[in-house]
Amino acid sequence: MKPRATCPLDCPDACSLLLTFREGRLVGVEGDPRHPVTRGFACAKTYRYPERVRERLLHPLRRVGRKGEGRFQRVSWEEALGEIAERLKAVLDAHGGEAVLPYHYAGTMGLVENQHPLAFFRAIGASELLETICASAGGAAWEMTYGPRLAPDPEEVPQARYILLWGINSLSTNSHLTPFLKEARKRGAKVVHIDPYENPTSRFADEHLKLRPGTDAALAYALAHVLFREGLVDWAYLREAATGVEKYQRKAEDWTPARAEALTGVPKEAIERLAREMGEAKRVFVRVGYGMTRHPGGGNALRAVILLPALLGAWRYPGCGAMLSTSGAFPLNKRFLGGRHLLEGEHPHEGYFRPNPRVRRVNMNELGSALTRLEPPIRALFVFNSNPLVVAPNTGRVKEGLSREDLFTVVLEQVMTETALYADYLLPATFFYEHPDLYTSYGHYYLSWNEPLAEPEGEARPNTWVFRELAKRLGLQEPTLYWTAEEVARSLLDTDHPYLEGITLERLKREGFVKLHLPKPFLPFAQGPVRFSPPPEVIPTEPLPGYPLILLTPPAHRFLNTTYGNVRALVEAEGGEPRLLIHPQDAEARGIAEGMLVHIRSPQGRVVRKAKVTEAPMPGTVVLEGTWWEKWAPDGKGINHLTAERLTDLGGGSTFHSTPVEVEPLRLA
Numbered sequence: 094m095k096p097r098a099t100c101p102l103d104c105p106d107a108c109s110l111l112l113t114f115r116e117g118r119l120v121g122v123e124g125d126p127r128h129p130v131t132r133g134f135a136c137a138k139t140y141r142y143p144e145r146v147r148e149r150l151l152h153p154l155r156r157v158g159r160k161g162e163g164r165f166q167r168v169s170w171e172e173a174l175g176e177i178a179e180r181l182k183a184v185l186d187a188h189g190g191e192a193v194l195p196y197h198y199a200g201t202m203g204l205v206e207n208q209h210p211l212a213f214f215r216a217i218g219a220s221e222l223l224e225t226i227c228a229s230a231g232g233a234a235w236e237m238t239y240g241p242r243l244a245p246d247p248e249e250v251p252q253a254r255y256i257l258l259w260g261i262n263s264l265s266t267n268s269h270l271t272p273f274l275k276e277a278r279k280r281g282a283k284v285v286h287i288d289p290y291e292n293p294t295s296r297f298a299d300e301h302l303k304l305r306p307g308t309d310a311a312l313a314y315a316l317a318h319v320l321f322r323e324g325l326v327d328w329a330y331l332r333e334a335a336t337g338v339e340k341y342q343r344k345a346e347d348w349t350p351a352r353a354e355a356l357t358g359v360p361k362e363a364i365e366r367l368a369r370e371m372g373e374a375k376r377v378f379v380r381v382g383y384g385m386t387r388h389p390g391g392g393n394a395l396r397a398v399i400l401l402p403a404l405l406g407a408w409r410y411p412g413c414g415a416m417l418s419t420s421g422a423f424p425l426n427k428r429f430l431g432g433r434h435l436l437e438g439e440h441p442h443e444g445y446f447r448p449n450p451r452v453r454r455v456n457m458n459e460l461g462s463a464l465t466r467l468e469p470p471i472r473a474l475f476v477f478n479s480n481p482l483v484v485a486p487n488t489g490r491v492k493e494g495l496s497r498e499d500l501f502t503v504v505l506e507q508v509m510t511e512t513a514l515y516a517d518y519l520l521p522a523t524f525f526y527e528h529p530d531l532y533t534s535y536g537h538y539y540l541s542w543n544e545p546l547a548e549p550e551g552e553a554r555p556n557t558w559v560f561r562e563l564a565k566r567l568g569l570q571e572p573t574l575y576w577t578a579e580e581v582a583r584s585l586l587d588t589d590h591p592y593l594e595g596i597t598l599e600r601l602k603r604e605g606f607v608k609l610h611l612p613k614p615f616l617p618f619a620q621g622p623v624r625f626s627p628p629p630e631v632i633p634t635e636p637l638p639g640y641p642l643i644l645l646t647p648p649a650h651r652f653l654n655t656t657y658g659n660v661r662a663l664v665e666a667e668g669g670e671p672r673l674l675i676h677p678q679d680a681e682a683r684g685i686a687e688g689m690l691v692h693i694r695s696p697q698g699r700v701v702r703k704a705k706v707t708e709a710p711m712p713g714t715v716v717l718e719g720t721w722w723e724k725w726a727p728d729g730k731g732i733n734h735l736t737a738e739r740l741t742d743l744g745g746g747s748t749f750h751s752t753p754v755e756v757e758p759l760r761l762a
Contacts, residue, residue: 096546097125097605100139101525102653103199103227105418105536106269108135109606112526117547119143119526128606129248130537136268137651137666144660149507150521151551160496163514170552173518174559178566180501181217184473190218191453192472196460198226200478200656203530203543204430204585205578206556207478212432213560216571220453220471221436223745226484230386230746231417234395237743238624241421243617245378247537249412251276255374256284259398260309261382264293265650267536270380271297277378277412285367287312288384290674290710292718293650302367303711306643307388307634307751308357313397314631315353315361316368317345320404325372327406334618335403337626344628356633358711377407379415384647387750390632392743397629403618411614418535422609422617424590425533429573430581458747459738461487464494477505477522477556480655482512484720486736486747489698505556508659511723511731521553528555529578531585531601538609540593542582542601632742640695640753642679642715646732647750649719658722667718670725671732673702674716675756680706683756690727690759693717695752698734701727701759715756 095111109128113121122142126133153173158164184192195214201207215221223229235242250256250273263270278284278299286298287309295301304312320326321342331338350361371377379402385394399415407413428434436452455463455471460481464471474495485491495502495515504516513519526546533540549555557578564574576584582598594610601607634643648654651663658664673691685691687706692699693715702717710716723731739748 098526098543098546099532099541099606101201101203101530101532102139102656103202104653105267105534106130106136107202107532107534107536107539107541108139108269109541110135110139112546114547118550119146119524119547128539130269130539132269132272138653138657138663141657141660141663144662145508145657146524148509148659149524149550149553150509150519151553152521153552154519156517156519160498160515161492163509165519170554173520174562174566177503177518178563181473181563182567184501185217188469188472191220192469193217193219194455194463194471194474195219195222196457196474196476196479196481197222198224198457198479201525201530203525203532205530205581206528208431209576209581210431210477210556210560212435212571212574213564213569214475215432215435216564216569216574217567218452220455223454223456225745226457226747228383228418229744230392230741231383231395231744233744234386234392235399235417238396238399239618240622242418242535243421244416244419245412245414246611246615247273247416249614250274250378251280252376252410252412253277253378254282254376255371255378256282257287257377257379258284258294258298259287259379259381260385261380262288262292262294262647263380263382264297266382266648267380270536283370289645289714290716292647292709302359302363304357304359305711306645306714307390307394307632309385309394310390310397310629310631311348311353311356311633312359312364313401314345314348315350315364316371316401317341317404318348319350319365319368320372321345323369323372325369326404327375330406330409331404334408334621335623335625337624337628341400341625341628371401371405375405375407376410376413377402377405378413381415381417384750386741387747388632388634389739389742389748389751390630390634391741391746391748393629393632400623400625400629403623408616408618411616414618419538420533420535422538422592422611423533423540424588424592425585426588427585429584432571432573434573435571456740456745458486458740458745460485461490461494462738464497464500465490471500473501475503475505476512476516480510480512482515483510483655483723483731483733486733486738486749487697488731488733505559510655520559521551523549523553523555527553531582538611539606540596540601540609541606542598544602630742634751635753637696637753640755642713642754642756644693644695644735644752644754645710645714645716645750646720646736647716647718652719652721655720655722658720658725664725670727671702671717671719671721672705673756674705674707674710674718676708676710676712676714677706678712679715679756680704684758685756692757692759693735693754694757695735695737695754697737700730700732700734703727704756715754
């Protein structure tokens with residue numbers, strides 16, 4: 094029997110996988126047929142995971158060339174840890190903990206290797222990184238509206254009779270929802286995709302409505318306008334479960350379908366029909382993605398959309414309502430995870446915390462500015478579970494910061510990424526099947542545990558091992574720094590919440606995954622609370638003078654952020670290089686033909702890409718799918734050379750999908 098493990102990557106599916114090893118090396122990955130959501134298949138990306146392992150880092154390395162040159166010398170772990178501890182102690186003695194910054198995100202979703210290393214940084218009083226690059230705007234919007242991030246059980250979605258996939262390419266980014274959507278359609282449900290450009294989900298849906306980027310709130314209000322006008326609202330539910338409906342209704346009255354058409358580009362006839370179909374179906378499921386939140390008004394846009402099923406009372410039906418994330422259903426005891434007890438204040442939902450006000454906080458979307466403009470300056474940077482040189486906004490400024498000779502940079506990584514080239518010390522990290530870890534999900538309700546299935550290759554070590562060793566060398570006494578993965582997991586499971594009833598580490602080790610002890614059917618907001626007040630604002634995404642087009646940078650089908658950027662088979666399947674999707678109308682106006690190299694410029698910088706002329710995007714919108722490694726681009730520059738550090742209206746999130754640009758034919762000298 095093939096050993097089982099949970100996929101560690103930043104995806105709602107949190108798949109259960111069956112792995113094949115040959116002489117201790119991973120050679121095969123397939124979906125686990127025993128898992129009720131994975132259902133025996135893996136995504137196009139994950140099947141290729143063994144190819145990602147082939148070029149892994151195996152030994153600690155010390156830089157010997159200029160930063161960014163990629164010239165390193167192999168050293169022992171003892172040398173590396175000793176030198177890092179010595180350099181770090183010098184920074185702490187001279188400048189204090191705030192001169193140190195950890196930069197990390199979701200390279201692994203395992204709670205131990207993702208979060209527990211932060212205990213080390215909190216113990217030394219380091220600057221606190223605000224993890225805002227992906228989910229913070231959506232999370233803030235959801236909490237304002239409903240509270241904890243709960244959603245219908247995806248296994249009950251086949252009971253829905255009308256499905257909106259809004260601002261999400263779910264066939265690429267939540268592929269294990271697809272069988273449940275197909276089952277719902279067999280039972281008579283209609284599937285509608287709402288998104289600014291055509292992608293695999295558009296072609297799967299029964300209907301695709303294109304809207305201008307950043308105008309989702311206006312479309313949602315126009316749908317609400319029709320629902321109120323035609324008596325399709327469930328007033329009984331709203332009186333029992335909602336507050337602030339009257340102010341919201343007055344705002345919706347101003348958004349006629351004709352007014353919304355002028356802003357969104359969606360025909361008023363389509364708005365009227367969509368609203369009536371939703372109102373008649375009642376059993377509506379709205380799957381929203383974080384894409385619509387990557388705009389200046391993204392938080393308000395998400396609030397406007399997720400209020401629609403509440404108007405219909407859809408939360409009272411199994412598999413109906415809205416889904417952003419299921420993460421709020423995992424009531425783990427996170428008090429000691431990552432040293433949270435060393436910080437002040439607990440948030441009532443999902444174990445979030447408010448950092449000690451005396452600790453300096455750095456928004457991860459502003460890394461470039463933090464490394465080049467912050468006073469007093471960051472003098473030591475530790476990067477793990479992330480590739481900020483490619484994924485963070487304003488790459489030019491990030492690169493300027495990473496190039497500082499007075500910045501001591503340590504990178505924990507599995508492969509030689511662009512960020513790794515700027516490390517003073519580059520430390521080899523383990524893969525998910527080489528260390529133990531506990532996994533939740535933000536797309537279903539199964540908790541899972543990974544046992545180590547193979548010895549770490551070469552000298553690779555888990556993140557937590559590295560920071561335990563550094564803690565010893567600094568003489569840190571905080572006990573939680575030295576916890577094993579099992580001790581962290583037992584602490585997390587130490588709760589009497591009914592959702593975790595009967596779930597122990599021993600059971601997880603035995604079974605691999607266990608579903609939360611949820612009520613059946615799971616109707617998380619059947620009694621509310623739903624907060625319509627304050628009514629969402631309509632904050633459209635606007636072009637700038639000289640930059641008339643809006644650039645979107647959504648995920649590619651075969652990439653997951655930059656994780657698979659070194660797998661040549663996936664790169665070739667995506668066309669071999671990043672290509673700019675541009676509408677024929679916009680291409681003709683600029684003298685751009687299919688396959689032509691073009692300059693894309695924004696206020697932050699410029700890149701070169703090959704043009705693909707297609708009606709997939711709306712006029713006025715251009716699209717570059719995927720966060721490609723820089724080496725695959727014609728000019729060797731990543732797309733975030735164009736994006737800005739501007740933050741969202743709620744949650745301090747990123748605005749990657751709202752970049753004003755101009756596109757011009759590349760004129761060679």
